[in-house]
Amino acid sequence: MKIRYLIANSILGRLLLNIAKRRNNNDKGALKILIYHDIPYEEFDKFEAQIKYIDRHYGFIRPDDLKDILAGKMKYTGTKVLLTFDDGFKSNALIADKILEPLGIKAIFFIPPGFINAKNRDEQKTFIAKDLYDNCFDFEEISDDMEPMCWQDLERLLDQGHTIGAHTINHRRLTEIENEDELRHEIIESGDILQKKLGIDIEHFSYPFGNIESIDPRAIGIVRERYKYCYSGIRGNNSINTNPYAILRDPVSVDDPSTYFRFIVEDGLGLMYGKRALLLASLTSDALSFP
Secondary structure, eight states, X not given: OOHHHHHHTSXXXXXXXXXXXXXXXXXXXXXXXXXXXXXXXXXXXXXXXXXXXXXXXXXXXXTTHHHHHHTTOSOOSSEEEEEEEESOBHHHHHHIIIIIHXXXXXXXXXXXXXXXXXXXXXXXXXXIIIIISTTSSOGGGSOTTOOBOOHHHHXXXXXXXXXXXXXXXXXXXXXXXXXXXXXXXXXXXXXXXXHHXXXXXXXXXXXXXXXXXXXXXXXXXXXXXXXXXXXXXXXXXBOTTSOTTSBOXXXXXXXXXXXXXXXXXXXXXXXXXXXXXXXXHHXXXXXXXXX
């Protein structure tokens, strides 16, 4: 059993959860933003169970509500959840059709255009293995079910009321790009491609990989030139105090046990990841202090 699952079921986990509950039940409320990636077709029922659990016990907000929450104009008690999907997998579009649409739930889909534009299956598998999964999988290990959305899928998501955001062009780790023009190309051009192709404003951006090692003031400074909101993969709750360029998100998996899934949604891990959230806020403040 994974260590994080053990923590969720331990005395320490119950203590963290109790602290989080007291913190979340204030008059400002708490916003938990979840990240999903590819979801195998045979596990759609697990995803649906998680979504219905959230809908029943916490409730979802729409992407358009985020602006009002961060500005302190939308208030509630307890925890609300915003759903996001990274990387542009075909499975996400199918989930939007089969599960989210009947429930009236809206999400943000962060798309790297380089994946959408991969010309053939070999290019798609190479992109998944090398760029999305950072060479953690071999080419031969990529399932035939793992494929990108097409542009028509993105247009259908927009028709359903979802939001499209940028995720760089080629899902590159931004802290590893030394050339300034190359860095700007990945960040700015990704939004411009999506905007031109779809005919909409692209205001949201999420960092590939999203951990603190993948974020620096250079990237933050360029992001703020082009986008209104920027999302990390660093765990924690968001509130009216959250900087719109330092938004926190929690990765989740359909394979997470129910106790651990609840532990995440109620921010049981928030205290454990607090230092990283503070570092992100500090990096963002440093970047925003320069014109």
